Amino acid sequence: MALRKWFILLLLFTLCIPSVSASAQAETTGISIFLDGQKIESDVPPFIDPSLNVTLVPLRVISEGLGATVSWTQSSQTATIQTPETTIAMTVGQQHALVNGASIALDASVRNKQGRVMVPLRFVSEQLGLLVGWDQATRTITLQSGAAAPVPTPPPDIIGEEENRSVRGVWVSTVYNLDWPSAESYDNAAKQQQEYIALLDDLQSMGMNAVFVQVRPAADALYPSSLVPWSKVLTGTQGKDPGYDPLAFMIEETHKRGMQFHAWFNPFRANTDTKTDQLAPNHVAKLHPDWIVTADNKLYINPGIPEARQHIISAILEVVNRYEIDGVHLDDYFYPSGGTFPDDAAFQAYNSKQFATKAEWRRDNINEFVKQLGQAIHNVKPQVEFGISPFGVWRNKSTDPTGSDTKAGVTTYDHMYADVRTWIREEWVDYVAPQIYWSFSSSAAPYATLVAWWTNEVNGTDVKLYIGHAPYKLGTPEAGWHTAQEIINQLQYNTQYPAVEGAIFFSAKHLRKNPLGLVEALKQYYGQ
Structure with missing residues:
Protein backbone atom coordinates (compact mmCIF):
# COMPACT_ATOMS: atom_id res chain seq x y z
CA MET A 1 0.00 0.00 0.00
CA SER A 145 2.73 0.17 -12.14
CA GLY A 146 2.53 -3.58 -12.62
CA ALA A 147 2.68 -4.04 -8.85
CA ALA A 148 -0.67 -2.59 -7.86
CA ALA A 149 -2.93 -4.02 -10.52
CA PRO A 150 -3.23 -7.63 -11.66
CA VAL A 151 -2.45 -8.48 -15.24
CA PRO A 152 -5.67 -8.53 -17.27
CA THR A 153 -6.88 -12.08 -17.87
CA PRO A 154 -8.60 -13.05 -21.13
CA PRO A 155 -12.25 -14.12 -20.86
CA PRO A 156 -12.62 -17.86 -20.18
CA ASP A 157 -13.78 -18.62 -23.72
CA ILE A 158 -10.51 -17.44 -25.28
CA ILE A 159 -7.94 -18.39 -22.64
CA GLY A 160 -7.13 -21.67 -24.36
CA GLU A 161 -6.77 -19.97 -27.72
CA GLU A 162 -4.45 -17.33 -26.28
CA GLU A 163 -2.31 -19.88 -24.49
CA ASN A 164 -1.94 -21.99 -27.62
CA ARG A 165 -1.14 -18.96 -29.75
CA SER A 166 1.49 -17.35 -27.58
CA VAL A 167 5.07 -18.62 -27.69
CA ARG A 168 6.93 -18.10 -24.41
CA GLY A 169 10.40 -19.24 -25.35
CA VAL A 170 13.95 -19.17 -24.03
CA TRP A 171 17.23 -19.32 -25.89
CA VAL A 172 19.51 -22.04 -24.52
CA SER A 173 23.11 -21.24 -25.54
CA THR A 174 25.58 -24.09 -25.70
CA VAL A 175 28.56 -22.18 -27.12
CA TYR A 176 31.19 -21.65 -24.40
CA ASN A 177 28.94 -23.89 -22.21
CA LEU A 178 26.92 -20.76 -21.41
CA ASP A 179 23.50 -22.24 -20.55
CA TRP A 180 23.93 -25.99 -21.01
CA PRO A 181 25.77 -28.27 -20.57
CA SER A 182 28.16 -27.06 -17.88
CA ALA A 183 31.91 -27.48 -18.36
CA GLU A 184 31.84 -29.57 -15.18
CA SER A 185 29.73 -32.15 -17.01
CA TYR A 186 32.28 -33.00 -19.70
CA ASP A 187 32.19 -36.71 -20.54
CA ASN A 188 29.39 -37.26 -18.02
CA ALA A 189 26.18 -38.07 -19.87
CA ALA A 190 24.18 -38.61 -16.68
CA LYS A 191 25.15 -35.20 -15.30
CA GLN A 192 24.32 -33.47 -18.58
CA GLN A 193 20.91 -35.11 -18.64
CA GLN A 194 20.23 -34.13 -15.03
CA GLU A 195 21.24 -30.55 -15.79
CA TYR A 196 18.90 -30.36 -18.76
CA ILE A 197 15.97 -31.77 -16.80
CA ALA A 198 16.57 -29.20 -14.04
CA LEU A 199 16.79 -26.43 -16.66
CA LEU A 200 13.45 -27.46 -18.19
CA ASP A 201 11.81 -27.69 -14.79
CA ASP A 202 12.97 -24.18 -13.91
CA LEU A 203 11.86 -22.66 -17.21
CA GLN A 204 8.47 -24.34 -17.22
CA SER A 205 7.82 -23.17 -13.67
CA MET A 206 8.28 -19.59 -14.91
CA GLY A 207 5.57 -20.10 -17.54
CA MET A 208 7.78 -20.92 -20.51
CA ASN A 209 6.47 -23.31 -23.16
CA ALA A 210 9.31 -23.47 -25.70
CA VAL A 211 13.08 -23.78 -25.82
CA PHE A 212 15.38 -22.71 -28.65
CA VAL A 213 18.45 -24.88 -28.09
CA GLN A 214 21.72 -24.19 -29.88
CA VAL A 215 22.55 -27.49 -31.59
CA ARG A 216 25.19 -26.09 -33.99
CA PRO A 217 27.35 -23.61 -32.06
CA ALA A 218 30.40 -23.57 -34.37
CA ALA A 219 30.02 -25.74 -37.49
CA ASP A 220 29.68 -28.77 -35.21
CA ALA A 221 26.82 -30.76 -33.69
CA LEU A 222 25.10 -31.84 -30.48
CA TYR A 223 23.93 -34.96 -32.34
CA PRO A 224 25.61 -37.72 -34.37
CA SER A 225 26.27 -36.36 -37.85
CA SER A 226 27.88 -37.62 -41.03
CA LEU A 227 28.68 -34.04 -42.10
CA VAL A 228 30.01 -32.19 -39.07
CA PRO A 229 31.93 -33.23 -35.92
CA TRP A 230 30.66 -33.61 -32.37
CA SER A 231 30.75 -30.29 -30.53
CA LYS A 232 33.46 -29.75 -27.94
CA VAL A 233 30.85 -28.36 -25.49
CA LEU A 234 29.91 -31.97 -24.69
CA THR A 235 33.30 -33.44 -23.82
CA GLY A 236 35.83 -30.62 -24.03
CA THR A 237 37.20 -32.13 -27.25
CA GLN A 238 35.69 -31.53 -30.66
CA GLY A 239 34.87 -34.75 -32.49
CA LYS A 240 34.65 -36.91 -29.35
CA ASP A 241 31.49 -39.01 -28.97
CA PRO A 242 29.70 -38.15 -25.70
CA GLY A 243 28.25 -41.64 -25.45
CA TYR A 244 24.63 -40.71 -26.12
CA ASP A 245 22.50 -38.60 -28.47
CA PRO A 246 21.97 -35.28 -26.63
CA LEU A 247 19.52 -33.93 -29.22
CA ALA A 248 17.27 -37.00 -29.06
CA PHE A 249 17.32 -36.83 -25.26
CA MET A 250 16.50 -33.11 -25.17
CA ILE A 251 13.62 -33.43 -27.62
CA GLU A 252 12.09 -36.31 -25.65
CA GLU A 253 12.36 -34.51 -22.31
CA THR A 254 11.00 -31.26 -23.76
CA HIS A 255 8.02 -32.89 -25.42
CA LYS A 256 7.23 -34.86 -22.24
CA ARG A 257 6.36 -31.50 -20.68
CA GLY A 258 4.20 -30.36 -23.58
CA MET A 259 6.87 -27.81 -24.53
CA GLN A 260 8.15 -27.00 -28.01
CA PHE A 261 11.71 -27.79 -29.08
CA HIS A 262 13.28 -25.53 -31.71
CA ALA A 263 16.72 -26.50 -33.02
CA TRP A 264 18.89 -23.36 -33.12
CA PHE A 265 21.71 -23.24 -35.68
CA ASN A 266 24.55 -20.78 -36.05
CA PRO A 267 24.82 -21.03 -39.83
CA PHE A 268 28.11 -19.38 -40.81
CA ARG A 269 30.28 -19.28 -37.66
CA ALA A 270 32.99 -21.89 -38.12
CA ASN A 271 34.93 -21.33 -34.89
CA THR A 272 34.87 -18.97 -31.93
CA ASP A 273 38.55 -18.11 -32.44
CA THR A 274 41.02 -18.31 -35.33
CA LYS A 275 42.84 -21.46 -34.21
CA THR A 276 42.49 -24.70 -36.15
CA ASP A 277 44.81 -27.07 -34.29
CA GLN A 278 42.05 -28.25 -31.92
CA LEU A 279 39.46 -28.75 -34.65
CA ALA A 280 38.35 -32.27 -35.60
CA PRO A 281 39.66 -33.70 -38.89
CA ASN A 282 36.17 -33.57 -40.42
CA HIS A 283 35.55 -29.94 -39.45
CA VAL A 284 34.74 -27.70 -42.41
CA ALA A 285 37.81 -25.53 -41.79
CA LYS A 286 40.01 -28.61 -42.23
CA LEU A 287 38.13 -30.14 -45.17
CA HIS A 288 37.44 -26.92 -47.06
CA PRO A 289 39.91 -24.22 -45.99
CA ASP A 290 39.07 -22.34 -49.19
CA TRP A 291 35.57 -21.73 -47.80
CA ILE A 292 36.86 -20.08 -44.62
CA VAL A 293 37.27 -16.37 -43.94
CA THR A 294 38.99 -14.97 -40.87
CA ALA A 295 37.18 -11.91 -39.52
CA ASP A 296 36.41 -10.36 -36.15
CA ASN A 297 38.85 -12.84 -34.49
CA LYS A 298 36.69 -15.77 -35.59
CA LEU A 299 36.46 -18.20 -38.48
CA TYR A 300 33.46 -17.88 -40.80
CA ILE A 301 32.13 -19.99 -43.63
CA ASN A 302 32.00 -17.64 -46.62
CA PRO A 303 28.32 -17.02 -47.53
CA GLY A 304 29.42 -15.99 -51.02
CA ILE A 305 30.36 -19.54 -52.06
CA PRO A 306 27.25 -21.47 -53.22
CA GLU A 307 28.74 -24.88 -52.37
CA ALA A 308 29.47 -23.70 -48.83
CA ARG A 309 25.89 -22.49 -48.40
CA GLN A 310 24.58 -25.84 -49.60
CA HIS A 311 26.81 -27.65 -47.12
CA ILE A 312 25.14 -25.75 -44.27
CA ILE A 313 21.67 -26.47 -45.64
CA SER A 314 22.51 -30.18 -45.85
CA ALA A 315 23.74 -30.18 -42.25
CA ILE A 316 20.48 -28.59 -41.07
CA LEU A 317 18.41 -31.04 -43.11
CA GLU A 318 20.07 -33.93 -41.26
CA VAL A 319 18.25 -32.73 -38.17
CA VAL A 320 14.97 -32.00 -39.95
CA ASN A 321 14.91 -35.48 -41.47
CA ARG A 322 15.95 -37.47 -38.40
CA TYR A 323 14.36 -35.66 -35.45
CA GLU A 324 10.86 -34.57 -34.44
CA ILE A 325 11.73 -30.92 -33.88
CA ASP A 326 9.12 -28.18 -33.83
CA GLY A 327 11.24 -25.64 -35.63
CA VAL A 328 14.52 -24.63 -37.23
CA HIS A 329 15.86 -21.40 -35.79
CA LEU A 330 18.71 -19.19 -37.01
CA ASP A 331 20.27 -16.28 -35.12
CA ASP A 332 21.91 -13.17 -36.61
CA TYR A 333 25.28 -14.71 -37.49
CA PHE A 334 25.39 -13.97 -41.20
CA TYR A 335 28.16 -11.55 -42.12
CA PRO A 336 29.95 -10.14 -39.03
CA SER A 337 28.87 -6.59 -38.18
CA GLY A 338 32.37 -5.28 -37.46
CA GLY A 339 35.83 -5.39 -38.96
CA THR A 340 36.89 -6.40 -42.45
CA PHE A 341 35.51 -9.46 -44.21
CA PRO A 342 38.01 -10.33 -46.98
CA ASP A 343 35.86 -11.83 -49.72
CA ASP A 344 37.06 -10.01 -52.85
CA ALA A 345 38.02 -13.28 -54.57
CA ALA A 346 34.56 -14.79 -53.97
CA PHE A 347 32.91 -11.58 -55.20
CA GLN A 348 34.85 -11.84 -58.46
CA ALA A 349 34.27 -15.59 -58.85
CA TYR A 350 30.60 -15.90 -57.87
CA ASN A 351 28.96 -12.61 -58.91
CA SER A 352 26.96 -14.24 -61.71
CA LYS A 353 24.12 -11.71 -61.29
CA GLN A 354 26.57 -8.86 -61.95
CA PHE A 355 25.80 -6.81 -58.85
CA ALA A 356 27.46 -3.40 -58.96
CA THR A 357 28.42 -3.40 -55.29
CA LYS A 358 29.67 -6.01 -52.90
CA ALA A 359 26.96 -5.01 -50.40
CA GLU A 360 24.21 -5.94 -52.89
CA TRP A 361 25.96 -9.21 -53.66
CA ARG A 362 26.33 -10.09 -49.97
CA ARG A 363 22.65 -9.45 -49.30
CA ASP A 364 21.74 -11.64 -52.27
CA ASN A 365 23.94 -14.43 -50.90
CA ILE A 366 22.02 -14.39 -47.63
CA ASN A 367 18.69 -14.07 -49.44
CA GLU A 368 19.47 -17.14 -51.54
CA PHE A 369 20.49 -19.07 -48.43
CA VAL A 370 17.31 -18.16 -46.51
CA LYS A 371 15.07 -18.88 -49.50
CA GLN A 372 16.64 -22.24 -50.31
CA LEU A 373 16.79 -23.37 -46.69
CA GLY A 374 13.14 -22.54 -46.10
CA GLN A 375 12.08 -24.40 -49.22
CA ALA A 376 14.19 -27.43 -48.29
CA ILE A 377 12.77 -27.61 -44.76
CA HIS A 378 9.16 -27.36 -45.91
CA ASN A 379 9.68 -29.85 -48.74
CA VAL A 380 10.67 -32.42 -46.11
CA LYS A 381 8.36 -31.46 -43.25
CA PRO A 382 5.87 -28.66 -43.96
CA GLN A 383 4.83 -28.55 -40.32
CA VAL A 384 8.30 -27.56 -39.05
CA GLU A 385 8.53 -23.81 -38.42
CA PHE A 386 11.46 -21.94 -39.93
CA GLY A 387 12.35 -18.67 -38.28
CA ILE A 388 15.18 -16.22 -37.84
CA SER A 389 16.11 -13.85 -35.01
CA PRO A 390 17.74 -10.80 -36.58
CA PHE A 391 19.36 -7.84 -34.84
CA GLY A 392 16.57 -5.53 -33.66
CA VAL A 393 17.10 -2.61 -36.07
CA TRP A 394 16.65 -3.23 -39.81
CA ARG A 395 17.68 0.28 -40.91
CA ASN A 396 17.62 3.73 -39.30
CA LYS A 397 15.19 6.29 -40.65
CA SER A 398 18.11 8.66 -41.24
CA THR A 399 19.48 6.19 -43.80
CA ASP A 400 16.18 4.92 -45.22
CA PRO A 401 12.90 6.83 -44.75
CA THR A 402 11.10 3.49 -44.39
CA GLY A 403 13.39 2.42 -41.54
CA SER A 404 12.70 2.82 -37.82
CA ASP A 405 13.07 6.15 -36.02
CA THR A 406 16.21 4.96 -34.27
CA LYS A 407 19.89 5.86 -34.05
CA ALA A 408 21.44 2.40 -33.87
CA GLY A 409 25.15 2.18 -34.59
CA VAL A 410 24.66 -1.20 -36.29
CA THR A 411 21.79 -2.33 -38.51
CA THR A 412 20.94 -5.75 -39.85
CA TYR A 413 20.59 -4.56 -43.47
CA ASP A 414 23.71 -2.42 -43.75
CA HIS A 415 26.14 -4.27 -41.47
CA MET A 416 25.06 -7.93 -41.44
CA TYR A 417 23.70 -7.85 -45.00
CA ALA A 418 20.47 -9.47 -43.85
CA ASP A 419 17.50 -8.09 -45.79
CA VAL A 420 14.82 -9.21 -43.37
CA ARG A 421 12.18 -7.10 -45.09
CA THR A 422 12.54 -9.22 -48.24
CA TRP A 423 12.32 -12.45 -46.25
CA ILE A 424 9.07 -11.27 -44.71
CA ARG A 425 7.48 -9.96 -47.90
CA GLU A 426 8.42 -13.09 -49.84
CA GLU A 427 7.32 -15.24 -46.87
CA TRP A 428 10.49 -17.31 -46.98
CA VAL A 429 10.28 -17.60 -43.17
CA ASP A 430 7.40 -18.60 -40.91
CA TYR A 431 8.35 -16.08 -38.23
CA VAL A 432 10.86 -13.42 -37.32
CA ALA A 433 12.02 -12.78 -33.76
CA PRO A 434 13.89 -9.46 -33.77
CA GLN A 435 16.24 -8.99 -30.82
CA ILE A 436 14.74 -5.81 -29.34
CA TYR A 437 17.28 -5.57 -26.55
CA TRP A 438 16.55 -1.97 -25.53
CA SER A 439 14.30 -0.44 -22.89
CA PHE A 440 11.44 2.00 -23.26
CA SER A 441 13.87 4.69 -22.04
CA SER A 442 16.52 4.07 -24.69
CA SER A 443 17.31 7.23 -26.62
CA ALA A 444 18.94 5.37 -29.53
CA ALA A 445 16.41 2.58 -30.05
CA PRO A 446 13.25 2.86 -27.90
CA TYR A 447 11.49 -0.45 -27.34
CA ALA A 448 8.04 0.86 -28.25
CA THR A 449 9.30 2.37 -31.51
CA LEU A 450 10.81 -0.91 -32.64
CA VAL A 451 7.85 -3.11 -31.73
CA ALA A 452 5.58 -0.82 -33.74
CA TRP A 453 7.99 -0.87 -36.70
CA TRP A 454 8.32 -4.66 -36.81
CA THR A 455 4.57 -5.07 -36.40
CA ASN A 456 4.05 -2.94 -39.46
CA GLU A 457 6.53 -5.08 -41.40
CA VAL A 458 4.66 -8.35 -40.84
CA ASN A 459 1.17 -6.89 -41.27
CA GLY A 460 -0.50 -8.27 -44.37
CA THR A 461 1.74 -11.36 -44.49
CA ASP A 462 1.57 -14.86 -43.04
CA VAL A 463 4.83 -14.29 -41.16
CA LYS A 464 4.50 -14.40 -37.38
CA LEU A 465 6.26 -11.95 -35.08
CA TYR A 466 7.94 -13.01 -31.85
CA ILE A 467 9.88 -10.45 -29.82
CA GLY A 468 13.35 -11.16 -28.44
CA HIS A 469 13.75 -9.80 -24.88
CA ALA A 470 16.90 -9.06 -22.88
CA PRO A 471 16.65 -10.13 -19.22
CA TYR A 472 20.46 -10.25 -19.25
CA LYS A 473 20.46 -6.44 -19.16
CA LEU A 474 18.54 -6.21 -15.89
CA GLY A 475 20.67 -4.60 -13.19
CA THR A 476 23.06 -2.99 -15.67
CA PRO A 477 23.66 0.80 -15.82
CA GLU A 478 21.90 1.11 -19.18
CA ALA A 479 18.77 3.27 -19.00
CA GLY A 480 15.59 1.49 -17.97
CA TRP A 481 17.09 -1.79 -16.72
CA HIS A 482 17.11 -1.09 -12.98
CA THR A 483 13.86 -3.00 -12.34
CA ALA A 484 12.39 -6.31 -13.52
CA GLN A 485 9.19 -4.40 -14.23
CA GLU A 486 10.81 -3.28 -17.49
CA ILE A 487 10.40 -6.81 -18.89
CA ILE A 488 6.82 -7.09 -17.64
CA ASN A 489 5.99 -3.68 -19.12
CA GLN A 490 7.37 -4.85 -22.44
CA LEU A 491 5.21 -7.98 -22.37
CA GLN A 492 2.17 -5.90 -21.50
CA TYR A 493 2.97 -3.47 -24.29
CA ASN A 494 3.16 -6.33 -26.79
CA THR A 495 -0.45 -7.29 -26.10
CA GLN A 496 -1.77 -4.20 -27.87
CA TYR A 497 -0.38 -5.60 -31.14
CA PRO A 498 -2.19 -8.76 -32.34
CA ALA A 499 0.70 -9.43 -34.73
CA VAL A 500 3.01 -10.12 -31.76
CA GLU A 501 2.49 -13.83 -31.15
CA GLY A 502 5.15 -14.56 -28.61
CA ALA A 503 8.28 -13.67 -26.70
CA ILE A 504 11.73 -15.28 -26.51
CA PHE A 505 14.13 -14.49 -23.67
CA PHE A 506 17.93 -14.39 -23.79
CA SER A 507 18.96 -16.50 -22.14
CA ALA A 508 18.20 -19.47 -19.86
CA LYS A 509 21.15 -18.73 -17.57
CA HIS A 510 20.05 -15.16 -17.03
CA LEU A 511 16.45 -16.10 -16.30
CA ARG A 512 17.58 -18.71 -13.78
CA LYS A 513 19.70 -16.11 -11.99
CA ASN A 514 16.42 -14.31 -11.20
CA PRO A 515 17.72 -10.78 -11.87
CA LEU A 516 15.95 -8.18 -9.71
CA GLY A 517 13.19 -10.68 -8.87
CA LEU A 518 12.18 -11.31 -12.49
CA VAL A 519 11.20 -14.95 -11.89
CA GLU A 520 8.35 -14.11 -9.53
CA ALA A 521 7.23 -11.29 -11.83
CA LEU A 522 7.07 -13.70 -14.77
CA LYS A 523 5.21 -16.31 -12.73
CA GLN A 524 2.64 -13.71 -11.77
CA TYR A 525 2.35 -12.42 -15.32
CA TYR A 526 1.96 -15.87 -16.86
CA GLY A 527 -0.32 -17.05 -14.08
CA GLN A 528 1.96 -19.79 -12.76
Missing part, protein backbone atom coordinates in the same frame (compact mmCIF):
# COMPACT_ATOMS: atom_id res chain seq x y z
CA ALA A 2 2.85 2.37 0.82
CA LEU A 3 4.37 1.64 -2.60
CA ARG A 4 1.08 2.43 -4.31
CA LYS A 5 0.75 5.73 -2.41
CA TRP A 6 4.27 6.56 -3.41
CA PHE A 7 3.51 5.84 -7.08
CA ILE A 8 0.38 7.99 -7.02
CA LEU A 9 2.05 11.00 -5.45
CA LEU A 10 5.23 10.63 -7.42
CA LEU A 11 3.29 10.50 -10.67
CA LEU A 12 1.80 13.89 -9.90
CA PHE A 13 5.14 15.48 -10.59
CA THR A 14 7.15 13.04 -12.69
CA LEU A 15 5.36 12.10 -15.93
CA CYS A 16 6.27 13.24 -19.42
CA ILE A 17 3.87 12.40 -22.26
CA PRO A 18 3.30 13.10 -25.93
CA SER A 19 1.45 16.36 -26.32
CA VAL A 20 -0.23 18.48 -28.95
CA SER A 21 1.49 19.52 -32.15
CA ALA A 22 4.34 22.03 -32.05
CA SER A 23 2.15 24.65 -33.70
CA ALA A 24 -0.34 24.62 -30.84
CA GLN A 25 -0.25 27.00 -27.90
CA ALA A 26 0.87 25.74 -24.51
CA GLU A 27 -2.04 24.39 -22.49
CA THR A 28 -2.52 23.69 -18.80
CA THR A 29 -5.94 22.07 -18.70
CA GLY A 30 -7.89 19.13 -20.05
CA ILE A 31 -5.52 16.26 -19.28
CA SER A 32 -6.58 13.33 -17.09
CA ILE A 33 -4.13 10.97 -15.39
CA PHE A 34 -5.02 7.40 -14.43
CA LEU A 35 -2.80 5.02 -12.45
CA ASP A 36 -3.84 1.37 -12.69
CA GLY A 37 -7.34 2.52 -13.67
CA GLN A 38 -7.74 5.01 -10.82
CA LYS A 39 -7.94 8.72 -11.62
CA ILE A 40 -5.33 10.91 -9.96
CA GLU A 41 -6.60 14.31 -8.84
CA SER A 42 -4.23 17.30 -8.73
CA ASP A 43 -4.84 20.91 -7.81
CA VAL A 44 -2.07 21.95 -10.21
CA PRO A 45 -2.64 20.89 -13.83
CA PRO A 46 0.19 19.68 -16.10
CA PHE A 47 2.08 22.21 -18.19
CA ILE A 48 2.40 21.26 -21.86
CA ASP A 49 5.35 22.58 -23.85
CA PRO A 50 4.40 21.97 -27.51
CA SER A 51 7.80 23.12 -28.79
CA LEU A 52 9.37 20.10 -27.10
CA ASN A 53 6.35 17.80 -27.48
CA VAL A 54 6.48 16.94 -23.77
CA THR A 55 4.36 17.53 -20.70
CA LEU A 56 5.74 18.59 -17.35
CA VAL A 57 4.08 18.53 -13.95
CA PRO A 58 4.87 20.31 -10.69
CA LEU A 59 7.22 18.95 -8.08
CA ARG A 60 5.28 18.67 -4.86
CA VAL A 61 6.19 17.95 -1.29
CA ILE A 62 5.64 14.29 -0.37
CA SER A 63 4.29 13.57 3.05
CA GLU A 64 6.42 11.65 5.48
CA GLY A 65 6.23 7.88 5.64
CA LEU A 66 5.34 7.20 2.00
CA GLY A 67 8.60 5.43 1.16
CA ALA A 68 9.97 8.17 -1.12
CA THR A 69 11.39 11.65 -0.77
CA VAL A 70 11.37 14.58 -3.15
CA SER A 71 13.56 17.61 -2.60
CA TRP A 72 14.43 20.88 -4.31
CA THR A 73 17.85 22.44 -3.81
CA GLN A 74 17.54 26.15 -4.55
CA SER A 75 21.27 26.86 -4.71
CA SER A 76 21.92 24.30 -7.47
CA GLN A 77 18.39 24.39 -8.93
CA THR A 78 18.22 20.61 -8.62
CA ALA A 79 15.18 18.39 -8.10
CA THR A 80 15.91 15.02 -6.46
CA ILE A 81 13.59 12.02 -6.20
CA GLN A 82 14.66 9.12 -4.02
CA THR A 83 13.27 5.65 -3.39
CA PRO A 84 15.03 2.70 -1.77
CA GLU A 85 16.07 1.49 -5.24
CA THR A 86 16.44 4.63 -7.34
CA THR A 87 17.76 8.19 -7.07
CA ILE A 88 16.96 10.63 -9.86
CA ALA A 89 18.53 14.11 -9.92
CA MET A 90 17.59 16.77 -12.49
CA THR A 91 19.01 20.29 -12.66
CA VAL A 92 17.49 23.34 -14.39
CA GLY A 93 19.11 23.94 -17.77
CA GLN A 94 20.84 20.57 -18.01
CA GLN A 95 19.81 18.18 -20.77
CA HIS A 96 20.64 15.10 -18.76
CA ALA A 97 19.59 13.49 -15.49
CA LEU A 98 21.56 11.40 -13.05
CA VAL A 99 19.88 8.05 -12.37
CA ASN A 100 21.72 6.13 -9.66
CA GLY A 101 24.78 8.12 -10.65
CA ALA A 102 24.57 7.36 -14.39
CA SER A 103 24.06 10.26 -16.82
CA ILE A 104 21.02 9.82 -19.09
CA ALA A 105 19.83 12.27 -21.76
CA LEU A 106 16.59 14.22 -21.20
CA ASP A 107 14.10 15.37 -23.82
CA ALA A 108 13.17 18.31 -21.58
CA SER A 109 15.03 19.82 -18.67
CA VAL A 110 13.50 20.50 -15.26
CA ARG A 111 12.45 24.16 -14.98
CA ASN A 112 11.39 26.71 -12.40
CA LYS A 113 8.28 28.42 -13.77
CA GLN A 114 6.67 31.21 -11.78
CA GLY A 115 7.73 29.66 -8.52
CA ARG A 116 6.67 26.15 -9.56
CA VAL A 117 9.29 23.47 -10.11
CA MET A 118 8.23 21.50 -13.20
CA VAL A 119 9.69 18.11 -14.09
CA PRO A 120 9.20 15.74 -17.09
CA LEU A 121 6.75 12.96 -16.36
CA ARG A 122 7.46 10.18 -18.85
CA PHE A 123 11.20 10.14 -18.23
CA VAL A 124 10.93 9.72 -14.48
CA SER A 125 8.05 7.28 -14.60
CA GLU A 126 9.84 4.97 -17.02
CA GLN A 127 13.01 5.13 -14.93
CA LEU A 128 10.86 3.89 -12.06
CA GLY A 129 9.46 0.99 -14.09
CA LEU A 130 6.04 2.41 -15.00
CA LEU A 131 4.35 1.87 -18.35
CA VAL A 132 3.02 5.17 -19.74
CA GLY A 133 0.31 5.53 -22.38
CA TRP A 134 -1.25 8.57 -24.07
CA ASP A 135 -4.62 8.79 -25.79
CA GLN A 136 -4.73 11.93 -27.95
CA ALA A 137 -8.46 11.73 -28.56
CA THR A 138 -9.39 11.80 -24.86
CA ARG A 139 -6.21 13.59 -23.70
CA THR A 140 -5.64 10.88 -21.12
CA ILE A 141 -2.42 9.61 -19.55
CA THR A 142 -2.60 5.97 -18.47
CA LEU A 143 -0.05 4.55 -16.10
CA GLN A 144 0.59 0.94 -15.14
